[in-house]
Amino acid sequence: MKILAIETSCDETALSIVEALEEGVDIRFSEIKSAINSQAKLHSEFGGVFPNLAKREHSKNFIPLLSKLLNDQSVESIYIDNPTKKHAMEILERYPDRAEDLIEFAVKNKPTDIDYIAVTQGPGLAPALWVGIVFARVLSLIWNIPMVGVNHMEGHIVSVLGRSNKNTDVKLPSLALLISGGHTQVVKVSSWGQYEILGETQDDALGEAYDKVARMLGMSYPGGPEVSKRARLLREQGVSSIYELPRPMANSKDLRFSFSGLKTAVLYKIQEIEKEFNQLDEEKINHICLAFEDSISDVLIKKLSIALANENYQSLIIGGGVIANQHIRNILSNFANENNLEILVPSQDHATDNAVMIGIAGYFTIKRSKPAVAPDIVANGNMSL
Numbered sequence: 001m002k003i004l005a006i007e008t009s010c011d012e013t014a015l016s017i018v019e020a021l022e023e024g025v026d027i028r029f030s031e032i033k034s035a036i037n038s039q040a041k042l043h044s045e046f047g048g049v050f051p052n053l054a055k056r057e058h059s060k061n062f063i064p065l066l067s068k069l070l071n072d073q074s075v076e077s078i079y080i081d082n083p084t085k086k087h088a089m090e091i092l093e094r095y096p097d098r099a100e101d102l103i104e105f106a107v108k109n110k111p112t113d114i115d116y117i118a119v120t121q122g123p124g125l126a127p128a129l130w131v132g133i134v135f136a137r138v139l140s141l142i143w144n145i146p147m148v149g150v151n152h153m154e155g156h157i158v159s160v161l162g163r164s165n166k167n168t169d170v171k172l173p174s175l176a177l178l179i180s181g182g183h184t185q186v187v188k189v190s191s192w193g194q195y196e197i198l199g200e201t202q203d204d205a206l207g208e209a210y211d212k213v214a215r216m217l218g219m220s221y222p223g224g225p226e227v228s229k230r231a232r233l234l235r236e237q238g239v240s241s242i243y244e245l246p247r248p249m250a251n252s253k254d255l256r257f258s259f260s261g262l263k264t265a266v267l268y269k270i271q272e273i274e275k276e277f278n279q280l281d282e283e284k285i286n287h288i289c290l291a292f293e294d295s296i297s298d299v300l301i302k303k304l305s306i307a308l309a310n311e312n313y314q315s316l317i318i319g320g321g322v323i324a325n326q327h328i329r330n331i332l333s334n335f336a337n338e339n340n341l342e343i344l345v346p347s348q349d350h351a352t353d354n355a356v357m358i359g360i361a362g363y364f365t366i367k368r369s370k371p372a373v374a375p376d377i378v379a380n381g382n383m384s385l
């Protein structure tokens with residue numbers, strides 16, 4: 001089965017063709033081709049993702065990316081009748097400046113071997129999600145290919161199946177930790193497609209906390225990678241942080257997280273240092289980054305230990321943009337070893353938002369739902385697993 005996957009929930013416009021190959025009872029996924037455009041630089045001047053800018057950029061970049069994705073694939077020209085064209089124009093009503101181009105492109109470039117289309121339905125920024133959904137519906141309509149709406153968080157869970165040496169033959173139940181810019185969740189994966197949220201953040205997501213701390217320290221969005229780079233600098237010298245930050249909710253005995261207090265603690269620490277020394281030098285900034293990362297590392301391990309005490313898990317899945325962080329990968333991998341858990345991690349480019357994970361989640365969605373041609377899918381910014 002070949003799936004064209006579309007992801008526009010935040011600041012990445014991502015398209016992929018993913019193939020699902022059945023190997024006995026197991027499925028192996030392979031990435032045939034991807035095309036992605038990140039808007040991170042554009043949003044950095046706003047200090048975060050600006051929804052209407054994201055929407056504009058997704059709709060501007062969609063056709064060039066689709067063209068790149070299909071340029072070496074087998075495509076054919078098809079005929080479009082007037083009622084279908086009219087219907088497509090109606091779906092594209094809010095994108096008048098893209099409508100003609102998208103319809104013309106679709107008519108000239110129908111892929112000959114795509115079985116389904118999968119598009120992120122939520123959670124995410126509604127204006128951004130709508131672009132993917134509307135454009136996917138038009139392709140589905142003109143190409144007469146059935147489609148499904150996919151949960152982005154299921155995407156982050158199954159992103160670990162995007163590795164070439166992996167298939168669905170994973171020991172379950174699995175404990176999944178999802179840490180991204182929008183979410184921090186601990187999820188029980190009983191089977192592929194069956195998920196239960198065990199706990200989540202009560203306020204900021206972990207990636208959001210990284211980005212806010214980075215911003216307070218004068219770094220540009222998204223600041224997660226810069227904060228972790230600075231923490232690593234000290235860690236590699238064997239230096240411990242001269243500062244100590246709280247471990248919010250580490251002792252709450254449940255799986256709830258909270259990172260907004262930690263962010264405030266960082267703010268107070270910065271104010272305290274500025275008062276004492278008049279300024280924040282590079283060295284002190286690095287020490288704050290290290291103290292922050294030590295704090296969140298402790299919290300993550302504490303919460304995972306609580307989850308393990310409650311149930312006999314066989315494996316640990318980690319997903320979400322923050323997993324691009326090597327230190328967090330290391331501590332989670334050590335934790336898995338110590339607890340005899342098989343660990344599943346996405347590759348670096350499947351950790352942050354991408355369409356391969358949407359294609360894989362699309363496969364499971366297709367199996368449990370009824371794909372249809374251009375269904376009335378509604379963007380759901382708060383979609384839950």
Ligand code: KG4
Pocket residue numbers: 010179180181182183206207208210211222223224225228320321322323324325326351352353
């Ligand atoms: O999953 P993702 O790409 O988008 C959402 O669905 O939110 O996650 C983006 C988040 C951002 O907050 C970014 O700062 C964080 O992942 N991130 C990192 C690193 N790389 C990306 N955080 C810490 N260390 C990193 N190396």
Ligand code: ZN
Pocket residue numbers: 152156180181320321352353
């Ligand atoms: Zn994400």
